[in-house]
Amino acid sequence: MGILSRASYVVRSKLNALLNRAEDPTETLDYSYERMRDELQQVKQGIADLTTQKKRLEIQKRRLEENVEKHNEQAREAVQQDRDDLARRALEKKKEKMSQIEELETQIADLQSTQDDLVEKKNDLQSRIEEFRTKKETMKARYEAAEASTRVSEAMSGVGDEMSDVSRALERAEERTDDMEARSAAMDELQESGAFEDALSDEDEIDRQLSAGRTESEVDAELETLKSELGESGGESEGSADVDVADDEIEAELDELRDSEDDEGSA
Template identity: 30%
Template sequence: MGIFSRMTDIINSNINALLDQAEDPQKMIRLIIQEMEDTLVEVRSSSARVLADRKTAARKLERVQAEAESWENKARLAISKGREDLARAALQEKYAIEDEIAAIETELKAADDHITQLNDEIAQLQQKLTDARAKQKALTMRSRTVESRIKVKRQMHREQLDEAFNRFEHFERRMDNLESQLESMDLGRDVSPDLAAEIDSLEEDERVNGELERLKSELGQRPNQE
């Protein structure tokens, strides 16, 4: 009963609903397919046993039917010989066998119904298995497509980022060029000396003045010596 109950649950299950609830649809559908395949193997094995039991019951039915016919023939013979007592006994044996025949026929009918049910369920399970495999193939293709699109998107984003950096570098180079042009315009122009340059100039003037006084002094002394 466990096999048939599980198989019925799979047959009646909505694969799309199961996939919607699954965190990993591909893993989920692989599990569903594996469960279906395992169940299908078990059901086929059970079907084989039912078929074997039916063949055994059919052979038994043929045997007891032949036995019942034999007792009827014996009853006919006894009547022809005037032995009604023997005919009655033979018919009683026949009736006992006919009860067994009825039981075997009931068993065969149940086996036929069981086999029909198994055939229907196997056919449904096989169809579900085919659908699940098709769904697996479709999911695989969708997964590959999504992965490819993600890869392209990432590549596009990298290219856009590279392009942005290139534009930024181009802008930096342009600013460098403009600043260089501005600086080049000041080349050769007199520029006011800074504080250190002014102080150096004063020191230089002082030295020059000192030298000048010294020279004047020397020149002023020479005429007096003569």
């Protein structure tokens, strides 16, 4: 195979491949069905034309037969008048008309035979067209169902790919949400522990401990003052029970003061 032949073969192959991809089977079937219907219509038209021609010959034959009968009457009348010459001429015309009638009968018979053959072919073609139409509709239904199934499968495949992307996006969103929740919880914990306030304060740990020591000394001094005041105002005549009650109240107030100082120190 030469270069040009190979190139031509490749081009034809490419064109056939393109045509196969572009071809819609349902349109091809419909087109074939319409072509067959056109051919059937042409056959019917041919039968109609043939029948018309046959009818014309039959009409011409009837006219010739009428002329034959007329020439018979002419010949009889001529014989009655002893006009043999006229009778001969009438019989000659009769013979001529009968010869034409025989030719017409032959043509009419041929046309009838052709008409019968065309009618038979027309009926056969019509049956084939109806059979093709049934197969065409069945094939179109199968093709459309297969096409719909293919579209659904392709759509499902596309949805599967898209869902994979969506799943990954959900995973990333969930990870970011977990991170944000963890950071929020950590911030709340630092807030509760006072770490933010410590970071914002200018005092260091030594300053805070010294401040706490000063506060405790002041509380102890105030406590001694309270005890002295209570001891002087109560006197010894109130008895040991009143002293115990005073001591309990002092201890309770002392605890409250310590708790308050501890809260201020931790802050």
